[in-house]
Amino acid sequence: MGNVVRQSWYALPSLLRFVLRRLAIGILLCVGVTLVSFSLTQVVPGDPVAASLGDYASSDPATVEAFRQRFGLDKPLPEQYFIYVTNLLQGDFGQSLQTRRPVAADLAQYMSATIELAIVAMTVAMIGGVGLGIIAAVNRDRWPDQVIRVVSLAGVSVPTFWLSLVCLYVFFFQLGWSPGVGRLPPGASGPMTITGLYTIDAMITGNWRVLGQALSHIALPAMVLAIYTIGAITRFTRAAMLEAFDQEYIRAARAKGMPERVVVMRHVLRPALAAIITVSGMAFGRMLGGAVLVESVFSWPGLGEYAYRSALALDLRAIMGVSLVIAAVYILVNLVVDILYAVVDPRIRLG
Amino acid sequence: MRSAWLQPLGIIGAGMLTIIVMLAILAPWIIPFDPNAQAFGRFLPPNGENWFGTDQLGRDIFSRVVHGARVSLPYAAQLVVLSAVIGTILGAIAGYFGGWIDGLIMRAADLVMAFPDIILAMAVVAALGPNLFNAVLAVVIVSWPIYARVVRSMILTLRDEPYVQSSRLLGASSGRALWRDIRPNVAGPVVVLAALEYGHAVLILSGLSFLGLGAQPPTAEWGSMVSEGSKYFDKWWMSVFPGLAILAVVLAANFLGDTLRDAFDPKSTKAFR
Numbered sequence: 001m002g003n004v005v006r007q008s009w010y011a012l013p014s015l016l017r018f019v020l021r022r023l024a025i026g027i028l029l030c031v032g033v034t035l036v037s038f039s040l041t042q043v044v045p046g047d048p049v050a051a052s053l054g055d056y057a058s059s060d061p062a063t064v065e066a067f068r069q070r071f072g073l074d075k076p077l078p079e080q081y082f083i084y085v086t087n088l089l090q091g092d093f094g095q096s097l098q099t100r101r102p103v104a105a106d107l108a109q110y111m112s113a114t115i116e117l118a119i120v121a122m123t124v125a126m127i128g129g130v131g132l133g134i135i136a137a138v139n140r141d142r143w144p145d146q147v148i149r150v151v152s153l154a155g156v157s158v159p160t161f162w163l164s165l166v167c168l169y170v171f172f173f174q175l176g177w178s179p180g181v182g183r184l185p186p187g188a189s190g191p192m193t194i195t196g197l198y199t200i201d202a203m204i205t206g207n208w209r210v211l212g213q214a215l216s217h218i219a220l221p222a223m224v225l226a227i228y229t230i231g232a233i234t235r236f237t238r239a240a241m242l243e244a245f246d247q248e249y250i251r252a253a254r255a256k257g258m259p260e261r262v263v264v265m266r267h268v269l270r271p272a273l274a275a276i277i278t279v280s281g282m283a284f285g286r287m288l289g290g291a292v293l294v295e296s297v298f299s300w301p302g303l304g305e306y307a308y309r310s311a312l313a314l315d316l317r318a319i320m321g322v323s324l325v326i327a328a329v330y331i332l333v334n335l336v337v338d339i340l341y342a343v344v345d346p347r348i349r350l351g
Numbered sequence: 352m353r354s355a356w357l358q359p360l361g362i363i364g365a366g367m368l369t370i371i372v373m374l375a376i377l378a379p380w381i382i383p384f385d386p387n388a389q390a391f392g393r394f395l396p397p398n399g400e401n402w403f404g405t406d407q408l409g410r411d412i413f414s415r416v417v418h419g420a421r422v423s424l425p426y427a428a429q430l431v432v433l434s435a436v437i438g439t440i441l442g443a444i445a446g447y448f449g450g451w452i453d454g455l456i457m458r459a460a461d462l463v464m465a466f467p468d469i470i471l472a473m474a475v476v477a478a479l480g481p482n483l484f485n486a487v488l489a490v491v492i493v494s495w496p497i498y499a500r501v502v503r504s505m506i507l508t509l510r511d512e513p514y515v516q517s518s519r520l521l522g523a524s525s526g527r528a529l530w531r532d533i534r535p536n537v538a539g540p541v542v543v544l545a546a547l548e549y550g551h552a553v554l555i556l557s558g559l560s561f562l563g564l565g566a567q568p569p570t571a572e573w574g575s576m577v578s579e580g581s582k583y584f585d586k587w588w589m590s591v592f593p594g595l596a597i598l599a600v601v602l603a604a605n606f607l608g609d610t611l612r613d614a615f616d617p618k619s620t621k622a623f624r
Contacts, residue, residue: 032462036471040478150360153609157601159554161561162577162594169587289467293558297581307470311477312563323474327466 018342026335031085033327037320038084042077044316088324094317098310103321106306111325112196113183114291114302119197120222121287125229126280132230133237133276138264140242148234155231160290164224164297171220178220181299184213221298225290229283236279240272274344281337285330358613364606371600375420382414386571394586404588406579412588415571416596422572423600426487427552434491435545438498439537443529445499446506457503460496468493469555476564483572486565490555494548501544502537509533543611550604557597573597 009017068074075083087094093103136148171178183198184190191201191210199218202211244250245268253263288304295304303322310318374381384390387410395405403412445456463471468490475489506529509515515532523531557574559565566572568579573593580590 029461029465032458033465036462036466037474040474044478149609153360153605154602157550157554157598157605159557159561159574159577159594159597159601161558161574162590162597165577165581165590166594169584173584285467289469292469292473293561296562307473308562311473311481314477314481316477319474319477323466323470326470330467331465 014346015342019339022335022338022342026331029331030328033324033331034085034088035081037324038081041316041320093321093324096310096318096321097315098313098318103318106318107303107321107325110301110303110306113300114288114295114304116197116199117218117222117225117291117295117300117302118284118287120199120218121225122229122280122284124222125226125233125283125287128226128230129233130237130276132234133241134264134269136234136238137241137245137268140245145238148238152231152234155227155234158227160224160228161293161297163227164221164294167220167224168297179213179216181297183217183301184210185217188213221294221300225287225294228290229287232283232286233276233280237272237276240275241268244268244271274341277344278337278341281334284333288326288330358610360606361610364603364608364610367599367603368607371420371603372424374417375424378417378421382411382417384411384414386410386415386418387569394583396586397588403592404586406576406589407583407586412576412592415576416573416592419571419573419576419593419596420600422483422566422570423553423557423574423597426483427549427556430487430490430494430556431545431549431552433487434494434548435498435541437491438495439502439541441495442499442502443506443533443537446503447510447525447529447533453503456499460499463493463496466493469558472555472559473562473564476559481564481567483560483566483570486556486559489559490552493555494552497548498541498544501540505537505540506533509536539615543608543615546604546611547608550601550608553597553601553604 012020091104093107095101096103096106099106132148132152136145136152139145168178168181172180179185188210190198191207191214192205194201194204198214199211202208202214250263250267253267254260291302292304292307294300295302296308299305303326307319307322309315310322389409391401391405391409391411393405393407393409395401395409397404401411401413403416406412406415441456441460445453466474471493472486472489475492476485479485479488510533515528518532519525519528556565557572557577560572560574561578563575563578566575568575573596576593577590577597580586580588580593583589
């Protein structure tokens with residue numbers, strides 16, 4: 001029986017096998033993530049009911065009893081975990097102390113702002129990082145390489161929250177180049193909601209005034225958020241390209257008189273690019289973390305700002321909701337990246 | 352190992368770190384004023400007496416920034432050492448013994464790495480209660496897996512080396528093999544990794560304090576000083592100087608760590624993190 005299963009498994013195309021295996025790992029990770037957030041809600045010192053309901057609601061015996069019933073707090077831990085996951089699967093993340101709304105509704109509302117910010121920042125970081133990395137690798141150990149090394153090290157060393165403040169002070173307060181905090185000018189109404197990304201929605205509906213406002217508001221926070229990732233991707237691109245430069249086939253390509261530009265673009269950058277894509281998946285996670293700091297300074301109404309306000313209010317359900325969603329996005333992005341990698345490089349599928 | 356100490360960036364990094372550590376040690380004799388004394392006018396811009404100006408309570412910011420090194424540096428050092436030790440031990444156990452214990456440890460590592468680190472650290476601190484000790488604990492929880500992964504992969508190759516096998520055949524216990532035969536070869540890369548992680552530790556710890564989840568006022572901690580300064584936006588000196596202090600420490604640590612890594616492992620593509 002096991003043999004039959006084994007045979008039919010290996011009869012599948014290798015890419016499909018890889019995708020299925022990777023999908024299974026992703027799902028297991030998601031289950032693990034809920035286990036982590038469940039454990040964290042268990043270690044709260046003091047009364048977990050008070051921690052979840054807040055002082056006001058937990059003074060009312062009827063509310064406390066209803067809460068205990070709903071989350072099965074009188075039942076053994078495994079059963080509580082089961083109830084917790086069942087609730088999550090039904091989109092019930094609990095109630096936020098702060099907004100007094102379901103956490104799921106808050107998450108849905110704030111998610112699009114973060115996605116928009118992260119996409120713009122990631123695009124900037126990919127272009128800037130890969131570009132600088134190529135320049136550094138081609139000029140190995142000469143002055144452009146040295147300068148880029150210092151700049152990229154500075155990029156991964158600067159505290160994001162501080163850089164946000166400094167940029168806001170200089171470009172908004174002093175120079176007036178940036179329109180300031182938020183996604184749109186105060187009082188301006190957003191475009192009709194289609195994707196929730198203001199720039200895209202404004203483009204679809206042809207609302208050019210809002211498009212300009214949205215772009216000018218997103219530019220500065222996206223740039224600040226990209227700085228760390230630019231540094232990381234630059235350094236990785238350089239290292240991956242230098243490794244490719246050492247290969248025999250590069251010498252062969254040069255020996256047969258291929259122009260250096262073609263050697264770099266076709267034979268060095270292409271193999272390096274697969275590795276760069278993988279690292280960008282990891283960098284994306286770091287970027288979602290950095291978004292907490294950038295959004296809290298720029299009053300960007302996204303998940304990070306929501307997490308920040310919730311953390312200050314010790315609004316546990318809200319924080320766990322944000323962590324779960326961001327971890328799920330991170331797992332999903334890495335899943336997609338791994339599959340892309342396997343499509344580009346067939347050797348990976350066997351791993 | 353190439354001459355790591357002769358690389359200009361390494362020298363600059365080591366020099367900066369030495370100066371900063373000296374400032375931290377000698378702080379009580381260097382700083383002109385008590386960091387918590389509300390001895391001056393409020394919001395004084397930088398001047399001859401208060402080099403970095405004063406804050407909303409009339410405290411001398413220069414004294415607070417220098418004194419802040421005594422908070423950030425030792426806490427970051429403790430958490431790097433702690434997570435390096437925990438990660439190394441777990442990685443060694445996983446790599447050497449393999450089997451279910453390997454699976455258990457490495458899946459736990461995968462799980463931690465499934466979260467962006469500051470998000471998980473925020474969740475841990477929010478659950479345990481916001482203070483500096485819990486912040487350090489939270490960062491240890493999110494940072495041990497990187498050491499475990501590196502050490503495990505090294506142990507996997509070292510375990511089957513002939514010199515380790517022959518000492519086992521001569522009757523050495525597995526513990527002795529790990530400690531006497533394998534440890535010396537693992538120590539170098541772990542130290543390099545710890546140097547690279549030090550800057551990151553300072554960043555994430557001050558980030559948590561900035562968010563109000565680490566050091567609490569009136570502690571003169573750089574992240575929370577930047578946070579206080581952000582409430583008085585036009586008083587730029589309140590946040591600029593403590594932020595520069597963070598930048599200086601992290602930059603110095605990264606200059607040094609980067610040079611060390613080049614020296615130990617020049618072909619490394621693990622430039623990420």
